Amino acid sequence: MFQFFKRRSAMSSQDNSTPENGTNNNEPINPQDTVNNDSDFVPSGAPEHNKNNDSNPDDLHSRIAELEAEMVDIKARANADMYNFQKRVERETDNAKKYALEKFAGSLLDIVDNLERAIAAAGTDDHLVNQPVIEGVRLTHKSLLGALEKHGITVVDPAGQPFDAEHHQAVGIDPNTPAGQVANVLQKGYSLSGRLLRPAMVTVGQ
Template structure:
């Protein structure tokens, strides 16, 4: 009985060996096709990955540019947010200067108070980068508005300043109204 059992096991083994050899051949052929297919898939996926990396890099670049632009715009808006307010305060500065001129040479506590108020207001305006336009270096059409001719001034020079001009952070807020020599 043991012999019969061994013979049957050998027969089964012999039958399985050709089947295994056949299966290995089919598996190798399948593996060869699969390897080619897998390599094609790898190539396709690698190209897709490159494309997606490029898109991600482009999106990151665009996001940075938008962020920088928004920061610049916010800074500009913050810088010039006081424009209307400062323009309205300039009327008060003009009125205080006129009051000081009207007082003439007479010194009084009232005049001293007006002068201190004007000084305080100008200091506050300068703190927020509101600065008077320079009228000592000749006429500049970008900062001065000629409203007449001053016969006592040299050509191209400013003779009389009728109203001071001001800038806010380098941007013209109000031009100086001047009379210019011919």
């Protein structure tokens, strides 16, 4: 009798665990029943294709022509910049060559001045005018001036010329000379390839 009620209770528990629709919760699920077709899936926010958004061929040709014109202009500007750069480098190199000896040449001018003073002093003494020593000084002075001139250094000797403030330095007035004219050259000036190394010291008429 006890075993009958126990078996009856077990059968009732089994009936209660089965859903009313007759399906078993432990039955495997078919993936095809739960996954949508990829062809029907559209991501949220994805842009829709619109044939009206395609560019007009005429607009494309016009844009290409504009870009080509811009490239021609950029190329022309680049060529002009390169040309100017090359000319500037050539000019700076040429100036460096011309004025490389400027400082050295300036130091030689004192030697030229001393030789000229020696020649001028000997010219006032009859006993020294024809002496071999003075003749040697004259030859040395002449050779030095020739070497300087060979390297583009020339003498600025404005005796009797109009006064030029850019190349002459007035240190006195001579009332017996016409106004604005150089009366005497106290010290000669020198220039290097057209660039003034030292102005000439002069007196000017008033």
